[in-house]
Amino acid sequence: MTHSFLMIGQSNMAGRGFLKEVPSIDDEKIKMLRNGRWQMMAEPVNPDRSTSGAGLAATFASSWRLFHNQQDDIALIPCADGGTSLEDWAVEGPLFQNAVFQAKAAQKISTLQGILWHQGENDSNGQKYRLYGEKLALIMKTLREELKVPDIPLIIGGLGDFLQDGRYGPYFNEYNEVNNALIQFAKDHQHCYFVSAAGLTANPDNIHFNAISQRKFGIRYFKSFQQKTNIWESLPDEDHIIEAIHNRSLTKNEKIARLQYQFAMGAVTSNEFQEQLVQLQ
């Protein structure tokens, strides 16, 4: 069985962590949607821009794997788009329509189990927070209707506390109000849970969660999904779970996939590839 999750929102859902800062996650039971079909996950999961990198979905999926039947697959449906406002996600717009199409394609080959949302940086000025809850409610209500998932969990994450520290700080002067709107939204809606970004840190741009913070955030998203609860602070076992995920032993198929990647990228010769493949098989 394949359990799928829809990823929507802006850049911090797509992921901008620098991939060189964290070990890769290779797990043949974690898939991602590409052109309507599942492929083994490889970051960036959500390649919306050339800056795409590590996102929270990778450890969300890995944590899910630690707590579920090892025969089941988890699968990610990446539809987040960097720099987008809540208005850009209006139900008649291209982002929403694309997300519905992708999710429906995934539903043909999996069971949609949850919706992961992270958005709000682009609404952190000009008093947009005042209508945030109302607008998000219409988007999520319509999405649930279109996909026929009235009661699967919707997990919404908070904005980073670093947003006002950087060059674009003045642009995010109402990020706290947006966070409050997200919290209020979770309180007001059934099957919706808020996940705090407390303590998470940023890339040098002070806009995007860095790679290790995305690893932590994904674990919080999973705990929220698993326990159907809000998460108000960092979890005591985040580092421990990340270590377990990064240190997981590769299966034969995963080792072969890595080798094939190296061959395709010209990092091993044809002879080396052949020799190593024989050893693996």
Added chain:
Amino acid sequence: MTHSFLMIGQSNMAGRGFLKEVPSIDDEKIKMLRNGRWQMMAEPVNPDRSTSGAGLAATFASSWRLFHNQQDDIALIPCADGGTSLEDWAVEGPLFQNAVFQAKAAQKISTLQGILWHQGENDSNGQKYRLYGEKLALIMKTLREELKVPDIPLIIGGLGDFLQDGRYGPYFNEYNEVNNALIQFAKDHQHCYFVSAAGLTANPDNIHFNAISQRKFGIRYFKSFQQKTNIWESLPDEDHIIEAIHNRSLTKNEKIARLQYQFAMGAVTSNEFQEQLVQLQ
């Protein structure tokens, strides 16, 4: 006005050239579709796998720019998927359905002007070439009907002559027959043109066109589109056009986009970013 082109096929349409081997192409008038909206092109244009890289679409678009009104945009709709057979592209399947959805999304914001196809490696054994033309005809007929484009050019490229030289050589023992089927298809169908891969070379895997060959192939695809003709051999001015594309001076917006990328990736500090931005503006 925005002129769009649909990219379909398997890995050599998606592009697997190593990006480090060629200069980047930055042109604010070349767009690519992401989540139903246009973004400035950045390779990989078609991120179907972690091995995605330079593809033919980049110089197809750049060549188009050299010969068209400088006010117009050209835009790419990436729907190619690595390792897919012609059977995988059947009209009821996810690849075809995804391509139709993406192209229709693009048609809301552009005029679809052409279809770029490169596929056939996966059909180069087991006598699949015998039905290749017939199956491709149904796919293209249905695609033209769905998108209401009965007479825009369809450009189909040949397979590389290196396919039998490498580790997977035996798998491609009928690549020549597939090439003949592609040529025959172009002869049999109006508004369809064949582009030879003569002289093009491969990555060390002997499966994928290398980056410089993809640059050349894109120019051949464009010449075929522009002149509505088959291309049977390499063009005398390929190197010259590639040089012109790679040496093009950047506009202010393109320089700013590059700087923003460097800042997002942590390659310039906040202060350096600020200083260079002021200089550019």
